[in-house]
Amino acid sequence: MCLGTPGQIVAIHDAAKKLGVVEIAGVRRVTNLACVVDEIPLDACVGEWVLVHVGFAMSRIDPEEARRTLSLLAELGDSAPADDGGLP
Amino acid sequence: MTADKSSLFSRIESYRRRAGRVRGSVIETAHGGGGRAMRDLLDDVIVGVFVREFGSRELSDHEDQARFELTALSARGDRLAVTTDSYVVTPLEFPGGDIGSLAVNGTVNDLAVGGARPLYLTCSLVIEEGLEIAVLRRIVRSMARAAKHAGVAIVTGDTKVVARGAADRLFINTTGIGVIPRGVEVASNRVAPDDVLLVNGYLGDHGAAILVARGELQLETDIPSDCAALSPLVELLLSELDVHAMRDVTRGGLAAVLNELALASEVGIVVNAKALPVRHEVAGFCEILGLDPVHLANEGKLVVAVPKAQATRALELMRSHPLGQHAVAIATCRRDPPGLVTLDTGFGGERILDMLVGEPLPRIC
Amino acid sequence: MKYIDEFRDPVAGRRVLKQIEGLVARLKPRTAPLKIMEVCGGHTHSIFKFGLEVMLPDVIELVHGPGCPVCVLPVGRIDDAIAIAEQPNVIFTTFGDAMRVPGSAKSLLATRAGGADIRTVYSPTDALALARANPGREVVFFGLGFETTVPATALTILEADADNIDNFSVFSNHITIIPTINALLETPDLTLDGFIGPGHVTMVIGLEPYRFVAERFAKPMVISGFEPLDILQAIQMLLAQFVEGRCEVENQYRRLVRDDGNQAALRAIAEVFELRPFFEWRGLGSIDHSGLTLRERFARFDAERRFTTPKLTVADPKACQCGAVLKGALKPWECKVFGTACTPQTPIGACMVSSEGACAAYYNYGRLTTLRRAPS
Incomplete structure (x- = not known):
């Protein structure tokens, strides 16, 4: 349940209504920030990453915790393979 | 007849014979009524565009049918290919194309992937009254441009006007005729167990572009439709390769085409998820809405099956063409399990890749 | 994509699998498989999308739980939704998920084909925007989902209230996860060994409400994210608990889930919604205090009070298990x-x-x- 997508706040759309513009992989949408402004004040939230669900930012993504989870999983290998055109 | 009367007569006659000009700004039922208003619309917007603006010599507005020299056709090959498709899309105009370019390229592609060289199209318009004439003119121009670009001639057509609510602004049907050159044998049931499947570029652009252009999702991004005529690319591939099967990837997306090929040829297809070419924005679009790029529509993509030994050359050829710059080998075939498409998830797992039941619906969970 | 691709890295995935295999080897010998339930449908989706199930050692059996708010919607509620959608002048808006769910006679998709104005939306705010754009029409939003989605509906109702939009209402079928897990755990013949907890619901409600799972029912639980690495790590954490003889509620999804949840979201829910005495679930029957309805103060936005619906309880199809x-x-x-x-x-x-x-x-x-x- 509850599809959520990480996106970055790139602009404030309407400060009074706590609306911001969130960008997810080059796709932008006006997003309600009411649930995250407790944690990140509106005037400081541009650049922050949040989890977006049905047009609402539901939580700030903590980059430090994300890094810690990944390092727990051991360092990542070089995950970008050379472009071999997918040939078998 | 007195001189006065004769000059009046010739004045009226020349007026009757003038190239008609459509009046008003929207289509009305009179434009489909078979009378002068319809003549004006055809003269001005249809024939005017195809013949006068784009110099089409094949479209006659005097006859009820197009006529072809059989010898000219048989010089090009030994089989005729015929296909028909109706185009309904909302909105009519979208980034990267419109219903007009779609109606030309879609039918051209249906001919091309059968190995046929597309030659002629028919064009049938069903117009809802109230459609802006300016929009219609833009779309007809777009059809003429697309036809010229694809090297096909629009040879005959029909125009109907229906009452408001009986159609959604504009529907277009095109029927295409092409000739298959001697020796070309492309068929969906010819995929062999050691074939490699390639696709000519990014998946899902058209589907994403349309959903964004409808505006209902309030998403903003720059994803243009991939609407294009694939015939030049097909011709290039057929010039060198033993193409076993070829399909254009349209509604239902890659998943539908692969399943159809697997079933028709009774082979197993293993897709390499990591290789699937997907534009960054389309991947993001799909993450947001819970969709999968392999289910989204395309209008300028094809899948080709070639023997493994020719896969490298096929990729080179594709990438040498503007329509195949982002071509990738996406799948291999095997004998078992026949008819089943599986996906190597790239994470170590494997799963079945089936077609969707209906249209892809955005989901929240 | 940031915060997605890193968590889909197959190299790291293999490492976690190795750890999982190592832990499995240290488990006490057992005859039955180790049954782990992922409560949430989002996890089910990821598990299949990435083919995780076939990667795991055979002794681990994943059980796919009831955490799909669309799946558990009973037939009667779909019939009610259709009854509202079929009323003249209504624009019925819904997430795409609900369109194909069968009611007793038809689905919303079939109802739309029959002429009703039913539109899929991405967000409840899009439904409110439709209400503003169509002042002469009644716009109804089909409120679906667990606590992750409830704040969005609540905040939208608060906005409609503040702006005095009088042609907007919500047909609330929002549900809560805790009573459901509780009801599940009280099933007499339940054979589950542990739970993968729903990351996005927990992001809203916090960890505290789950303590009873470990304390009263002695089942370990790990709250997990939705990427394949998240899920594998959650399984690894559960196995570590089994091996070490611990039984706790742990949080794998720390980048998003705070121990005390999201207070702003919880405030919005509490302001607008209250618990129903009971709510019917498809396949599970009636569960006390598991459904949410609008508070009296927001009655004018409550589609159940604005429209007449059959409100019938329809039995689940017999053949269905x-x-x-x-x-x-x-x-x-x-x-x-x-x-x-x-x-x-x-x-x-x-x-x-x-x-x-x-x-x-x-x-x-x-x-x-x-x-x-x-x-x-």
Whole structure:
């Protein structure tokens, strides 16, 4: 349940209504920030990453915790393979 | 007849014979009524565009049918290919194309992937009254441009006007005729167990572009439709390769085409998820809405099956063409399990890749 | 994509699998498989999308739980939604998920084909925007989902209230996760060993409400994210608990889930919604205090009070064994009608309807598992 997508706040759309513009992989949408402004004040939230669900930012993504989870999983290998055109 | 009367007569006659000009700004039922208003619309917007603006010599507005020299056709090959498709899309105009370019390229592609060289199209318009004439003119121009670009001639057509609510602004049907050159044998049931499947570029652009252009999702991004005529690319591939099967990837997306090929040829297809070419924005679009790029529509993509030994050359050829710059080998075939498409998830797992039941619906969970 | 691609890295995935295999080797010898339920349909979806099930050691059996708000919607509520959508002048808005769910006679998709104005939206705010744009029409939003989605509906109602939009209402079918897990745990013959907890619900409600799972029912739980690495790590953490003899509620999804949840979201929920005495679930029956309805103060936005609906309880189709599947007592393919009478095209039960449903996931993605595990 509850599809959520990480996106970055790139602009404030309407400060009074706590609306911001969130960008997810080059796709932008006006997003309600009411649930995250407790944690990140509106005037400081541009650049922050949040989890977006049905047009609402539901939580700030903590980059430090994300890094810690990944390092727990051991360092990542070089995950970008050379472009071999997918040939078998 | 007195001189006065004769000059009046010739004045009226020349007026009757003038190239008609459509009046008003929207289509009305009179434009489909078979009378002068319809003549004006055809003269001005249809024939005017195809013949006068784009110099089409094949479209006659005097006859009820197009006529072809059989010898000219048989010089090009030994089989005729015929296909028909109706185009309904909302909105009519979208980034990267419109219903007009779609109606030309879609039918051209249906001919091309059968190995046929597309030659002629028919064009049938069903117009809802109230459609802006300016929009219609833009779309007809777009059809003429697309036809010229694809090297096909629009040879005959029909125009109907229906009452408001009986159609959604504009529907277009095109029927295409092409000739298959001697020796070309492309068929969906010819995929062999050691074939490699390639696709000519990014998946899902058209589907994403349309959903964004409808505006209902309030998403903003720059994803243009991939609407294009694939015939030049097909011709290039057929010039060198033993193409076993070829399909254009349209509604239902890659998943539908692969399943159809697997079933028709009774082979197993293993897709390499990591290789699937997907534009960054389309991947993001799909993450947001819970969709999968392999289910989204395309209008300028094809899948080709070639023997493994020719896969490298096929990729080179594709990438040498503007329509195949982002071509990738996406799948291999095997004998078992026949008819089943599986996906190597790239994470170590494997799963079945089936077609969707209906249209892809955005989901929240 | 940031915060997605890193968590889909196959190299790291193999490392976690190694750790999982190491932990499995240290488990006390057992005859029955280790049954781990992922409560949430989002996890089910990821597990199948990335083919995780076939990667895990055979002793681990994943049980796909009831956490798909669309799947658990009972027939009667779909009928009510259709009754509202069919009233003249109504624009009925819904997430795409609900469009194909069968009611007793038809789905919303079929209702739309019959002429009703039914539109899919991405967000409740889009429904409110439709209400503003169509002042002469009644716009109804089909409120679906667990606590992750409830704040969005609540905040939208608060906005409608502040702006005095009088042609907007919500048909609330919002549900809560805790009573459901509780009801599941109270099932007498339950054979589950542990839980993968729903990351996004927990992001809203926090960890505290789950303590009873470990304390009263002695089942370990790990709250997990939705990427394949998240899920594998959650399984690894659960195994570590089994091996070390611990029984706790742990948080794998620390980048998003705070111990005390999201207070702003919880305030919005509490302001607008209250618990119903009971709510009917498809396949599971009635569960006390598991449904949310609008508070009296927001009655004017409550579609159930604005429109007359049949409000009938319709029994689940007899042939369907969704209840047993949702509780983990039955694997999807063990159901009598799976894959024959009940397919994604002609779903009988809830689990086949949504792509999050255990049966649909198996049908679409997982047949391979059954092929492989079936004795040949």
